[in-house]
Amino acid sequence: MASGPGSEPPARPEPPTAPGERGRLSGTLRRLPWGHHATQPGESRPLAESWRAWRRSRPFWGGLLLVLGGLELMVVPLSGVLSHGAVKLVIYIGIGGVFGVLIGVLLAVCGVLLCVNPAHRVFYGIAGVVLGILSFPASNLGGFFIGMLLAITGGSMAFAWTPVEQPPATAAPEPEASDAGPGEAEPSGPEPSPVSVEPADNGPADNGPADNGNVATPAQARLPRMMAIAAMPLVMAAGLLGSPGASASQASSPQTCILWVICIPSPSPSPTPSPSVSPSPGSLLPGGILPGGSPSPSASPNPSASPNPKQKRASATPGLVAATATSVIKAGSADLTDFAYQGAATLPTATGSVQEMKFTAGSLTLSGGVTATVTQDGATTTTTSPALDFSGSVVLYATQLSGCEGPLCVTLTPTNVLTLLLKLLGPVTSHVSLTLTSVTTDQPLVEAGSLQASGLGISVG
Amino acid sequence: MSAEHTSSGSLILGRVRWKRLAVILVPAGVIAFGLIGLTAQGAIASNISVSGQQFLVTSTQLKGTGFEQFGGQVSSSSGGTQPVVVSGIGSATLSNLCQSVSVGPVTMRLTAGGDGTPVSADNLVVDASQLNGSTATFHNISIGQDAGTLTEVPGTEGASGGFGEQADSITINNLVQHTWMTTAGTFTLPDLSVGFGGTCP
Numbered sequence: 001m002a003s004g005p006g007s008e009p010p011a012r013p014e015p016p017t018a019p020g021e022r023g024r025l026s027g028t029l030r031r032l033p034w035g036h037h038a039t040q041p042g043e044s045r046p047l048a049e050s051w052r053a054w055r056r057s058r059p060f061w062g063g064l065l066l067v068l069g070g071l072e073l074m075v076v077p078l079s080g081v082l083s084h085g086a087v088k089l090v091i092y093i094g095i096g097g098v099f100g101v102l103i104g105v106l107l108a109v110c111g112v113l114l115c116v117n118p119a120h121r122v123f124y125g126i127a128g129v130v131l132g133i134l135s136f137p138a139s140n141l142g143g144f145f146i147g148m149l150l151a152i153t154g155g156s157m158a159f160a161w162t163p164v165e166q167p168p169a170t171a172a173p174e175p176e177a178s179d180a181g182p183g184e185a186e187p188s189g190p191e192p193s194p195v196s197v198e199p200a201d202n203g204p205a206d207n208g209p210a211d212n213g214n215v216a217t218p219a220q221a222r223l224p225r226m227m228a229i230a231a232m233p234l235v236m237a238a239g240l241l242g243s244p245g246a247s248a249s250q251a252s253s254p255q256t257c258i259l260w261v262i263c264i265p266s267p268s269p270s271p272t273p274s275p276s277v278s279p280s281p282g283s284l285l286p287g288g289i290l291p292g293g294s295p296s297p298s299a300s301p302n303p304s305a306s307p308n309p310k311q312k313r314a315s316a317t318p319g320l321v322a323a324t325a326t327s328v329i330k331a332g333s334a335d336l337t338d339f340a341y342q343g344a345a346t347l348p349t350a351t352g353s354v355q356e357m358k359f360t361a362g363s364l365t366l367s368g369g370v371t372a373t374v375t376q377d378g379a380t381t382t383t384t385s386p387a388l389d390f391s392g393s394v395v396l397y398a399t400q401l402s403g404c405e406g407p408l409c410v411t412l413t414p415t416n417v418l419t420l421l422l423k424l425l426g427p428v429t430s431h432v433s434l435t436l437t438s439v440t441t442d443q444p445l446v447e448a449g450s451l452q453a454s455g456l457g458i459s460v461g
Numbered sequence: 462m463s464a465e466h467t468s469s470g471s472l473i474l475g476r477v478r479w480k481r482l483a484v485i486l487v488p489a490g491v492i493a494f495g496l497i498g499l500t501a502q503g504a505i506a507s508n509i510s511v512s513g514q515q516f517l518v519t520s521t522q523l524k525g526t527g528f529e530q531f532g533g534q535v536s537s538s539s540g541g542t543q544p545v546v547v548s549g550i551g552s553a554t555l556s557n558l559c560q561s562v563s564v565g566p567v568t569m570r571l572t573a574g575g576d577g578t579p580v581s582a583d584n585l586v587v588d589a590s591q592l593n594g595s596t597a598t599f600h601n602i603s604i605g606q607d608a609g610t611l612t613e614v615p616g617t618e619g620a621s622g623g624f625g626e627q628a629d630s631i632t633i634n635n636l637v638q639h640t641w642m643t644t645a646g647t648f649t650l651p652d653l654s655v656g657f658g659g660t661c662p
Contacts, residue, residue: 056474077510077644100510129489136496137507144562144569145655152489160482163475321607323624325532350607350622372604374532374624379544381532381624390602397605445605450598456633458592460532460544 059121059161063114065154066128070107073100073147076140100139107131107151114158121158128155312418314343314358317395322347322354322445325376331388332368334403334439336361338431341421344414347397347445355414356397356443364390364448366439381460385453392449399443403436503578503651510644515590516562518638519661520555522579527551528599528631531608531619535588535641545588545641549614550631554579558650559661560643568658573650584646586617587638595635599628 054060077100110124110131117124132151135142142148342358365387372383402411410420499505529549534542556579560571574580604626608619613627 053474056476059475059477062477099508126485129485133489133493133496136493137500137505140509140511141500141507141571148493152486152493156482156486156489157477159485160477160479161475162478162481163473319610320603321610323605323607324622325624327605327624350609376532376623377534377544377620379532379534381544381546443605445603447603448601450600451602451604451628453597453599454595456592456594456597458546458589460546460590 058118059114059125059158062121062125062128062154062156062158062161063111065150065157066111066114066124067108067154068111069128069132069143069147069150069154070104070109070111072104072150073107073135073139073143074104076143076147077101100135100143103131103135103139104143104147107135107147111154118161121161125155125157125159125161128152128158131155312341312343314345316345316347316356316358316397317447320347320445320447322349322356322397322443324349324351324354325374327372327374327443329366329370329372329439329441329444331366331370331439332437333366334436335365335367336363336434336436338362339434340431341417344417345397354399354443356399356445357401357412357414357417359396359398359401361394361396362391364394364396364446366390368437372444379460381458384455384457386455387453389452390446390448390450391452393447394449395447396441397443397445398441401439401441403439405434405436409438500650501653503649503653506647506649508646509582509648511562511642515639515641516560516643517661518587518636518640518643519557519559520574520580520636521557521634523550523553523555523594523631523633523636524579525550525553525585525631526629527613528628529611529614529617529619529625530627531611531623531625533588533619533623543590543641545590546592547617547619548585548587548589548592549611549617550585551583551614553582553585555582555636556580561659561661568660570656570659570661571650571653572656572661573653576652578651580648580650582645582648584614584616584644586614586642586644587640588642589638589640591637591639593635593637594633597634598632599630601629603627 107128110128114121114124114128129152132142132148132155135148135151139147142151339359339361342360345356345358346353347356366389367387370385370388374381374383398412400411400413402409404410412420496505500507527550529547531547532544533547534544554574556574558572558574558580562569562571606625606627607621608623608625609621611618611625611627613629619625
């Protein structure tokens with residue numbers, strides 16, 4: 001697992017053993033490590049040998065490609081999730097993301113099981129190919145083709161992996177013994193070569209690595225082929241991607257495999273509880289009370305309502321919950337038609353309630369550099385537009401509204417709105433047209449039949 | 462390792478056989494390319510869910526029914542958090558969609574919906590750090606609502622208390638988005654083509 005397909009040739013500096021390894025009976029294989037032990041007492045040699053024998057005795061590269069493909073399919077939808085830490089994160093993994101991750105997990109599991117249990121390689125290989133094909137419609141076009149190609153190639157290689165020769169009686173209990181039959185019948189090129197090389201191979205193995213040059217030719221004839229198999233997904237990916245470097249980024253991924261497999265369940269349940277919990281208190285409490293008798297119950301909990309009899313009451317839109325995040329809309333000018341002040345309304349919020357002025361208008365046009373600023377969680381979202389045009393029974397709630405009509409500038413709040421509006425508009429306080437300049441609206445909540453925005457820009461930071 | 466060493470005497474070596482490889486690789490390739498072809502014609506819907514990196518999405522016209530927008534955060538693959546504007550659309554069509562994604566060192570450019578048939582997406586959720594449109598029209602809009610009480614896209618809500626807005630329908634012309642995360646239940650991508658390098662117009 002630690003060595004990628006590309007690092008194979010430099011990692012094995014002893015080509016003479018390569019031909020023997022391949023078609024070698026178990027008897028010779030057993031002899032090889034001992035021989036090396038005698039001539040070269042280094043610890044790494046037998047380790048490398050047995051690691052290599054382990055690799056060669058199972059569809060290792062096919063399994064590795066399946067694991068890499070599975071990881072790639074998981075990385076695309078999940079890479080933003082992996083580093084979340086303690087941050088309150090808003091994640092939405094739809095059914096698409098779930099499928100993508102699921103296919104990735106299954107592929108990785110298939111790859112691991114191929115190496116653990118090579119007897120079932122046909123099943124795992126076909127499963128890998130099918131999952132790879134499925135990943136195209138199910139997961140980001142097969143992880144943008146890379147994961148799909150890795151999975152199809154790896155699954156095919158695992159399926160095509162067969163034991164080379166009928167082992168002798170010592171290996172009889174091994175289940176692969178039955179599969180060795182078709183392997184013998186295979187007439188393809190490399191089959192005769194191990195037989196012919198066999199006597200030549202024994203010599204150099206005993207002599208040590210001194211005379212590499214003699215036997216290097218058959219070994220190197222086969223090495224490119226192994227390289228070709230290992231490099232096949234890269235080549236196929238390169239054909240589509242135009243650069244083989246794309247898969248290099250996956251070389252570092254295997255360490256986090258276990259982490260990801262464990263991590264997957266945690267992000268998907270987390271978004272569900274938070275939204276399901278939050279609306280229930282908001283909608284249950286005020287939504288149930290408000291439609292029934294709107295002015296009286298909302299006035300009773302509010303102490304400021306009773307001592308001020310001049311205050312006009314209005315009912316808020318049923319079910320409407322105001323945001324508590326700080327928000328301000330500023331505009332150079334505001335044109336209102338059919339404008340009316342409905343009264344002070346108590347709007348429920350997530351944490352309680354807020355007293356806001358309720359205005360209605362036939363249309364509301366904000367122009368002159370409209371800027372809406374929302375600050376929450378330390379981040380500021382700014383929406384800009386040269387002109388916002390609300391129409392169709394506009395309802396505007398605000399905790400504070402300031403603006404100028406000509407030279408007269410006022411700041412309206414729920415407590416002073418009636419007196420100031422009288423000053424501003426005279427005795428007529430409803431259904432008038434009004435133009436305000438230098439308008440600032442705090443905690444606005446706007447409902448409208450339609451909104452037309454030109455040159456809309458929203459940025460966060 | 463020691464277990465393998467002791468049992469190495471009975472290990473059976475094998476190799477990949479080319480004929481056997483072709484037996485499964487060829488039909489698999491045919492099916493895969495068939496799927497790619499059907500997807501490129503818009504006959505098969507795809508699931509898209511990408512996160513962790515910033516990418517560019519442009520479209521000449523976005524039409525949607527069921528629209529929500531609120532503030533949120535995503536974490537970037539570099540480790541920091543990125544505040545975003547989350548837009549959810551229940552059912553959307555996008556004309557001349559172009560999306561550029563970086564996969565490793567390679568920049569891929571997906572274009573679709575250019576040949577008269579727009580791309581369609583269900584339950585589209587886009588986390589964007591920036592969003593621009595030449596003109597935008599919203600119907601039955603509500604701005605300033607608690608983000609936890611949005612109802613237009615079932616299953617998609619913001620944090621309770623946050624600033625949210627929603628509308629029955631939405632049209633945005635010449636949309637340009639810098640997004641950090643895109644998920645969609647299904648994407649049909651007619652006239653799909655994949656290019657390399659370059660950016661979306």
